[in-house]
Amino acid sequence: MEKLLLVEDDSALVRRLTEYLSTEGFHCLSAGGQTQAVALIDTERPDLALVDITLAEGNGFAVCAYARGKGVPVIFLTASGDELSTVTGLDMGADDYIAKPFRPKELVSRIRSVLRRTSGNHGEIVLGELRVDTGKGLVFRGDRQIFLSALEYRLFMFFLNHRGRILTREQLLDEIWDSAGEYVSDNTLTVYIKRLREKLEDDPQDPRLILTVRGIGYQLKE
């Protein structure tokens, strides 16, 4: 069951929301001020925080920044028509915002939407010192970002999805080039392998990542 943290100092609203949200299948915690909110974010690791920006004790923006830093998504509760807050809230990294007064159903729909999109799509493939964030399409070697061209990325992903398997030249050419109906020279693959090795290997002259399997093709070492 998803755990929500409600950061709000209007205790009547807290009571009503807690009741409604529990009927919708959420587990609610609440904090009346910034101090308590920060403590609960650390100890309870909620799945999402609902933050009123007009807190008496502390301010909502600080809570938001803290939550986001800890990877907890945030929905802002704002006084209606508060345009400035909206913009600043989004800049602060709020995942959504909803203007008071709001219909509980609307709030639940926003909560579900944020949970849906923050929970998935954060795949990461790690191979030795190499790391690929498939969600963002980024490749890192250690903490240094490696820039791959679109085709280099596709070729590398194909290797990653078939780690350890010996892939024939024909397979690789089919997968990366022929599938788009192009016909390219056999050597094109060789050149791309070389370029990948230059970007990814410690010592491109002595590849330990993308190995040559003579007479057959290549293999990404596990």
Added chain:
Amino acid sequence: MEKLLLVEDDSALVRRLTEYLSTEGFHCLSAGGQTQAVALIDTERPDLALVDITLAEGNGFAVCAYARGKGVPVIFLTASGDELSTVTGLDMGADDYIAKPFRPKELVSRIRSVLRRTSGNHGEIVLGELRVDTGKGLVFRGDRQIFLSALEYRLFMFFLNHRGRILTREQLLDEIWDSAGEYVSDNTLTVYIKRLREKLEDDPQDPRLILTVRGIGYQLKE
């Protein structure tokens, strides 16, 4: 528990393997020939097929092709030193191969390796008629592939990972450009939005996918 399909006509070997593999925590089915194998692939949907290429009834390559077509990974069992079979088997899409006679431990290690790499990393994000294969880094609109440049892809992925959220221009510039320490003109983002719309929208003049939020930024419609 993983379900393995053993396609092998040496019944003594089937008995020994079934026994050993069950002690290793696998559930085994077996088929003595091509006909039975194809039927079991359909009805039982095994997680992996172990296929002897020297079948008496039918041939292992056909079974392999069928299994791969259904998304079932395959390990070939080959007579030792059978170089041709090895190459052809890999071309047929076998995920690995092992030469007979083999040590049972070696087989189990290969099975685990194939299961590990075939189970994950096949994320797919669907948004209306758009489909992104994050495993391969490919984007489709309907059944037509869309070619995005590396930066276009990164920008689009950022939108996808924050579906529905209003993203400020500053956030987008930070995420795609500034994170690499570059400083680009504000208009660069506008131009990239235009290029994405041209490639992804039905009618780029009337965007329904990437919406402009005037004064703030953009939003990917859910």
Added chain:
DNA sequence: AGAAAATGTGACAATTCTGTCATTCGCTTT
């Protein structure tokens, strides 16, 4: 309506990507 601000557009130069050669290198086999 007119002015001001924000966003959209077409065109451009610089850079990078992409595919192909010709050549070299390094195994295998004779």
Added chain:
DNA sequence: AAAGCGAATGACAGAATTGTCACATTTTCT
């Protein structure tokens, strides 16, 4: 050792990407 083969390499031209500008259009505000 020499020949033959597959793979690696450096260099190159054409194509695509990338970032910017000047200008057009749309929206917002007075």
